[in-house]
Amino acid sequence: MIDVLFSAGGARWPAYAEALPAAFAAKGLKVRLHRDHDRPEAVDYLVHAPNGSVEDFSPFVNAKAVLNLWAGVEKLVGNPTLTQPLTRMVDAGLQEGMVEWVTGHVLRHHLGMDRWITDQRPLWEPVIPPLARNRRVTVLGLGALGAACAQALAALNFRVTGWSRRPKEVPGVACLSGADGLEAALVQAEICVLLLPQTPATEALLNADTLALMPRGAFLLNPGRGPLVDDDALLAALDSGRIAHATLDVFRVEPLPADHPFWAHPRVTVTPHIASETRPETASEVIAENIRRGEAGEPFLYLVDRNAGY
Template identity: 65%
Template sequence: MPPNILFAARPERWDTYRAPLRTALDAAGLRQAHLAQDIAPEKVDYIVYAPNSDLQDFTPYTRAKAVLNLWAGVEAITGNKTLRIPLARMVDPGMTASMTEYVVGHVMRHHLGMDRDIMGQDGRWTPDAPPLATQRRVSILGLGTLGLAAARALTGLGFPVTGWSRGPKSVDGIATLHGSDGLREALRNADIAVLLLPDTPATENTLSAETLALMPKGAFIVNPGRGTLIDDDALLAALDAGHIAHATLDVFRTEPLPRDHPFWAHPGVTVTPHVAAETRPRTASEIIVENIRRGEAGAPFLHLVDRTQGY
């Protein structure tokens, strides 16, 4: 029997995903699959899901095999006690490419001192050439799919990259650290720190007053990961003291960022409106359908969330 696939996201997303999902289903040999927004709960086999949808009680979905998240972040759903079936997070090649471009672009911007040139030098001729990439140390906090892709791209440009993760990892060509001692070492050696950690209780305020103080004076921060990774007040204090030169922030504790938040007006902060990485409908649909194909074949699902870890 062909699977029934419920699309449970905001109504406007249906118009974006309906055609790419149908194309991916057809290509995977699932041409007869029923894809809709309004399938009776007891008949649903798979739920394509966005955490901000109206579906919050999974109890009626008694035959569903998996929830396939449209977002990379799963912190808004992992605590849902009615969800007792496998949950797969989104690992989208299009999103990975987008994040890599964002990280590389802003690391290069800070490395080359582009802001000074773009904003003008008040008529002063200051031919101060930046160091080479080999002389600018980058630490990437978080070695998941996105962090690894960014680390490899920066390594390819000549930057000495250190990757940090909560648990041990081994990555060819990239120095890796883990645990609390490793975090301190990674920050001490971070002329530029890139944050790509998930949002969990263990990662909240990874950059605090204490850990910011470990970074070299004049260091830069790029955070396209999660807003909770940085203590806002501690960052502002470090910027005001001149210890941190600049922070480029794409994610925030409250989004949209409130108009009266001091980040907007601070000369040492660049605010971008959560644009570093977005799920791309075509490539995301291919990932979702591959998991549906696996479910129908009795194969293991890809990118399953570990509820104990929160991601």
């Protein structure tokens, strides 16, 4: 019998209490699933979220892995008590949700839809809608989510460039990497999508200098991580017209404080960290597969590189 501790927070328990056992059964796993455990040394796996019930992992001396429910692991990689293998969440539901949010907002800005939504008495002037093939989109971050979004946009005929810190290849996407690649990616970013992990290397990657590289009147979408952007530099770029509009789903402090300038800025759209969410059904399938792998002595899926931070 495999002992699994669900340490991902009580609010998530009802959904996962149904989805996880079904996924375990589908894999032929015999599992005891717990919300609490008075014998941490008996726990084989922890299903975890950073706002869950466990902060000190040292009592779980026999745990074979900590299986994170979130795509981001920045709140876990620096925990000195977490010495067990750590996996991040990559699942179909999370990926599909992100593709839909990104595609929807790219099309919104590409077509200039805000003008027609807010102006209820438009002048009936001839308008020639732009074509995707004439719009250059840059996706910063080519992990599972970034690559999926880049390919979805390319399938709509956008001219898509992707950038990552290390070289990658994504079919249908012009891929760049490194410092020189970042500059080349940004100078053509009429619409820029941020989907990088949060690490020391990506802190304030978009700052006064890098924002100045983007074409005047560019659009910015950030469904990745709040600290990727220097808030003050973005506000200055919005005020100057360098950035025409920023649609932001993630922030340095969440919920976004009521007095933050983003709320009142006419060129900012705030969405409340809803770009995508881990879905219990699909996430449970990933968790079950990783436990099956752990029990079979096979490599875990989506194992985190502690040095890289993701």
